[in-house]
Each structure stands twice: as C-alpha cells, then as structure tokens.
Amino acid sequence: MGHINDTLRALWTTLRTAFRPTSTVQFPAVVRPRGERYRVSFALPDDENGEMACIGCLTCERICPSQVIKVKPGVKRESPVTGKKRAYTDDFVIDLSACIQCELCVQVCNNDAIVMVREAEQPMFEREDLVLGFARLRKNATDRTRSWGHGTMLQESQEPAKVEKKAPAAKPAPAPAPAPAAASEPAKTEPAKTEPAKTEPAPEPAKEAAPAAVEPT
Amino acid sequence: MSALGHGALYGAVLIAVMLSTVAVGIWFERKFAGRMQSRLGPTIVGPMGLLQPLADVVKLLQKEDIIPAGADRALFNLAPVLATIFSLGVAAVLPLSPHMIAADLDIGVVYMLAVGGLMVVPTFMAGWASNNKFALLGGMRAVAQSISYGVPLVLAVLVPVILSGSLSLAGIVRWQSEHHWFALWPVIPGLPAFALYFMAMLAEANRIPFDIPEAESELVAGVTTEYTGAKFTLFYLAEYVHTLVGSAIGAALFFGGWDGPFGPGLHWMVAKTLALFVVVYWVRWTLLRLRSDQLMELCWKWLTPIGVALVLIAAAWVQFAPQGAL
Numbered sequence: 091m092g093h094i095n096d097t098l099r100a101l102w103t104t105l106r107t108a109f110r111p112t113s114t115v116q117f118p119a120v121v122r123p124r125g126e127r128y129r130v131s132f133a134l135p136d137d138e139n140g141e142m143a144c145i146g147c148l149t150c151e152r153i154c155p156s157q158v159i160k161v162k163p164g165v166k167r168e169s170p171v172t173g174k175k176r177a178y179t180d181d182f183v184i185d186l187s188a189c190i191q192c193e194l195c196v197q198v199c200n201n202d203a204i205v206m207v208r209e210a211e212q213p214m215f216e217r218e219d220l221v222l223g224f225a226r227l228r229k230n231a232t233d234r235t236r237s238w239g240h241g242t243m244l245q246e247s248q249e250p251a252k253v254e255k256k257a258p259a260a261k262p263a264p265a266p267a268p269a270p271a272a273a274s275e276p277a278k279t280e281p282a283k284t285e286p287a288k289t290e291p292a293p294e295p296a297k298e299a300a301p302a303a304v305e306p307t
Numbered sequence: 308m309s310a311l312g313h314g315a316l317y318g319a320v321l322i323a324v325m326l327s328t329v330a331v332g333i334w335f336e337r338k339f340a341g342r343m344q345s346r347l348g349p350t351i352v353g354p355m356g357l358l359q360p361l362a363d364v365v366k367l368l369q370k371e372d373i374i375p376a377g378a379d380r381a382l383f384n385l386a387p388v389l390a391t392i393f394s395l396g397v398a399a400v401l402p403l404s405p406h407m408i409a410a411d412l413d414i415g416v417v418y419m420l421a422v423g424g425l426m427v428v429p430t431f432m433a434g435w436a437s438n439n440k441f442a443l444l445g446g447m448r449a450v451a452q453s454i455s456y457g458v459p460l461v462l463a464v465l466v467p468v469i470l471s472g473s474l475s476l477a478g479i480v481r482w483q484s485e486h487h488w489f490a491l492w493p494v495i496p497g498l499p500a501f502a503l504y505f506m507a508m509l510a511e512a513n514r515i516p517f518d519i520p521e522a523e524s525e526l527v528a529g530v531t532t533e534y535t536g537a538k539f540t541l542f543y544l545a546e547y548v549h550t551l552v553g554s555a556i557g558a559a560l561f562f563g564g565w566d567g568p569f570g571p572g573l574h575w576m577v578a579k580t581l582a583l584f585v586v587v588y589w590v591r592w593t594l595l596r597l598r599s600d601q602l603m604e605l606c607w608k609w610l611t612p613i614g615v616a617l618v619l620i621a622a623a624w625v626q627f628a629p630q631g632a633l
Binding site: 105227 | 339341343344345346347351361524590591592593594
C-alpha cells in the first residue's frame with residue numbers, strides 16, 4: 091500500500107508544480123534584477139578631457155590573478171586635447187572566458203581607466219568570442235551602464251579612517267585605550283623600516299603605518 | 308470505393324494524423340515536463356517553442372548515419388523500419404468514430420495484441436545487430452519485459468472482450484455506447500482492468516517507469532545506443548506512436564471510444580486518447596525507473612494474478628449478474 095500512496099503523492103506533486111509559476115526565466119530575453127554592485131564585463135572609459143584614460147601602466151595586467159589582461163603600452167606623445175605629454179596604450183585585451191570578476195584590476199587603477207559594467211555580454215557560441223578586444227572595450231564605455239566601483243573611489247574607501255591620517259603627528263592622542271604600548275610600538279618601528287625606501291611618494295608611509303596601528307583594537 | 312483504395316486513403320490519413328500528433332506531442336511533452344520541473348521548456352524556436360519538434364527532426368536528420376563495425380548491416384537497417392511499421396500497424400484497427408475505421412476486423416483485439424507484441428522483434432533485432440554490449444543487454448531486457456508484460460496486457464484486454472462478447476474493437480465500443488463504459492461499470496473488473504492495461508501498455512511501449520531496455524543510467528541508451536540520424540528518429544517515432552496508439556486503444560476498450568454524453572463522434576475519441584496520452588507523460592516525468600527484478604516481480608507476483616482474478620470476475624459477472632445490471 092505504501093508504494094501506491096507514494097506514487098499518488100509523487101503524481102500530485104508534479105501536477106501541482108506544473109500549474110505553478112516557473113522558477114526559471116528565459117535568460118537573454120528576461121533578465122532578473124541584479125544586485126546593486128553586480129558587475130560582469132569591462133569597459134575602458136575616457137578621462138575628464140574626453141581622451142582614453144588608460145596610460146598603459148600595466149598595473150592591472152600584473153595584479154590580475156587569472157592573467158587574462160594583455161596591455162600593449164604605446165609611446166608617450168603630446169595629447170591633442172591638453173597639449174601635455176602623456177602615455178597611451180595601443181592595445182588592450184581581456185579574456186572574459188577566464189576572468190573571475192574579482193575587480194582587482196579596477197581597484198588598482200589610479201586613473202579610473204578600467205571599470206566594470208553591469209550589462210553582460212550576449213551569450214556566445216565560441217570561446218574566442220569571449221575575448222574582448224580594444225574596440226569592444228571602448229564601445230562598452232559608452233554603451234553599457236557602469237558598475238558601482240571605480241579605481242580611485244575603491245582606493246579611497248579602503249583608505250584608513252580619517253583619524254589615522256594624523257597618526258605620525260600626534261601619536262599618543264589617537265592611540266586607543268586598550269593597549270597604548272602595543273599600539274605605539276609597531277608605529278614606532280614602521281618609519282624605521284620604510285626609511286631606506288624614501289624614494290616612494292609621501293602618503294605611502296602613512297598608509298602602511300595605519301593598519302599596524304589599527305590592528306590591536 | 309475498392310477495398311484497396313479505402314485502405315490506401317485511410318492509411319495515408321492515419322499516418323499523417325499520427326505523425327503530426329506525435330510532433331505536437333513531443334512539443335507538449337517537453338513543455339509539460341518543463342513545467343513539472345518548474346522550468347519553461349522550449350521557448351526559442353517559434354512562438355512558445357512550437358516549432359521545436361521540427362527543429363529536433365531537422366537536427367536529427369542532419370546527423371551522420373553511422374553503422375558500427377561488425378554490425379549486422381541488414382538487420383541493423385531493418386530494425387527501425389520494422390519498429391515504425393509495427394507501431395503504425397496497430398493504428399489500422401482503431402475505431403475513431405462509428406464510420407471511421409480503417410479496418411474493422413472481427414478479431415481486432417487479437418490483431419492489436421499480435422502486432423503490438425511484435426514490437427519486441429525490431430527492438431531485439433536492433434540490440435543484436437548493433438554489435439554493442441549495451442544494446443544487446445537492452446535487447447535482452449526488452450524481450451524479457453515484453454514477454455512478461457504481454458500476459459497481464461492480454462488478461463486486461465480480455466475483460467472488456469468477455470464483458471461485451473466481441474473481439475472487434477468497434478464492436479466493443481458499440482457495446483459500450485449502448486450500455487455503459489467498462490471503466491465505470493462493472494467497477495470491479497472494469498477499473499482495475501484499465502489500470503492493469505495502462506501499466507502493461509507502458510511496459511510494452513518501454514516508457515518510464517518501465518523503460519528498462521533504454522535505462523540511460525545503466526545502458527547508455529540501450530538498444531538505440533548505436534543508432535544515429537534518421538534511424539534513431541524512426542525508433543523515437545515508433546516509441547511515441549506506440550504510446551499514442553496504446554492510449555487510443557485504452558480509450559476505446561475502457562472509456563467508450565467515440566461515445567460521449569452529447570454528440571458521439573470522432574472528437575470524443577480524440578479527446579480521450581489525448582487525455583490518456585497526457586497521463587503517460589505525467590507518469591513518465593514523475594516516477595523513477597523500476598529495477599529489472601522489481602519489474603519482473605511486479606509483473607508475475609502482482610499484475611498477472613490480479614489479471615487472472617479480473618478475468619474470472621468478468622466471466623462470473625457475465626454469467627451470473629442479473630440482466631438489468633449488464
């Protein structure tokens with residue numbers, strides 16, 4: 091009797107499901123609402139002067155964990171817009187088939203020259219179609235909605251809190267109550283360590299010191 | 308009209324109707340199965356994916372026609388053709404409406420059982436000729452299954468035959484339209500006999516939960532493992548036609564065929580057939596495949612004794628029931 095009961099229950103379940111709304115949608119035709127920070131593809135936007143922002147510094151290529159970015163830096167020349175000499179890039183290729191959407195390339199870009207976009211590429215038939223070339227990336231910058239983050243903004247958001255910025259000047263003051271000795275100690279050693287590498291830009295030591303000071307809390 | 312002309316006309320019309328019904332049936336099955344699994348089914352090809360069967364057929368016909376090395380070429384090529392012929396052949400005795408029967412044989416039920424039972428021959432032929440162990444295993448299983456399930460099938464069909472006293476399908480339907488549908492009265496041999504028929508028909512047509520000869524998870528694709536392109540299409544078609552014809556015969560034997568509460572005719576037969584056809588899909592996409600030994604146990608330990616009992620009850624009913632109750 092148990093078999094018959096189970097069979098009837100199974101039949102009832104499938105019949106009920108058949109008349110319920112489906113839980114899937116036909117993807118390219120219907121796109122489900124995406125999260126606020128949804129990001130899929132890439133774009134190479136212009137800077138404020140209307141020129142392509144990328145200077146071919148290769149930072150993104152180096153940080154990419156899947157090594158899918160290939161940048162070909164161009165020669166430095168005078169900008170037709172501003173008249174100043176600046177670097178250019180000749181070619182920029184991203185292989186989306188291996189991209190893991192980690193957004194590290196966007197985070198490290200000091201020029202906001204690479205951003206991610208919210209709209210996915212159309213489904214493709216060939217693997218090779220997923221390799222986004224220079225023209226495609228440039229076109230995405232105008233055609234598609236940008237994602238939430240861009241380089242400088244993401245860098246700023248990861249910058250330590252404002253209080254920490256004064257850390258070198260007024261060390262005892264910001265050091266929180268719990269462990270003043272522990273907090274001041276690494277902060278003291280920090281400048282010593284960075285001393286030899288003095289050639290680096292000024293804000294760098296402050297940035298390095300900050301996490302050490304924050305850690306004990 | 309000469310007998311030959313009559314046969315040719317009906318045959319052509321029946322085949323055309325069967326094939327187009329199967330085409331729409333494939334679309335419906337995919338759509339229905341999708342909904343049962345809470346997904347959409349085909350949507351891209353044509354409006355609501357209606358042209359999907361056409362796309363399927365075009366795709367299948369484009370495939371390379373492969374004959375494996377060491378295969379028995381003659382049998383290998385003959386099997387799908389025979390499968391289609393046998394499955395379509397049963398349709399000849401279908402009583403579609405009082406005036407629309409391709410061949411109203413006196414022994415229509417026997418013909419139906421015989422030709423339907425022959426379906427096992429092309430299936431085993433395909434399994435044997437493929438020179439493939441999975442195909443051969445599938446073929447062996449198909450033989451075991453079809454021979455076993457032939458018994459309860461015959462017993463189930465005997466019930467309406469005994470109750471109506473006719474071996475002609477049209478005669479059985481006529482009797483039902485004059486008296487009552489067998490599935491409704493007498494309930495005891497009638498309704499269980501229909502359930503028995505339905506299960507045995509599923510087993511004969513190798514549909515889930517009795518698709519042991521195909522058993523994708525065990526036998527690759529069973530007897531159709533080595534078949535590609537047009538030949539595979541024929542097997543696929545034969546399976547669908549077999550199910551469709553089985554549904555139609557079930558409707559005729561137990562649900563009064565063309566008879567209906569108002570305006571008896573072709574539409575009732577079609578409606579009942581399609582309703583049973585839908586139930587086949589419904590069962591298919593709900594239940595799991597039985598194991599081979601469970602299948603045999605179900606057949607010989609349950610269905611066959613029940614079938615014998617139902618035949619005895621039907622005989623006793625005809626013999627002893629008061630005249631008014633018949």
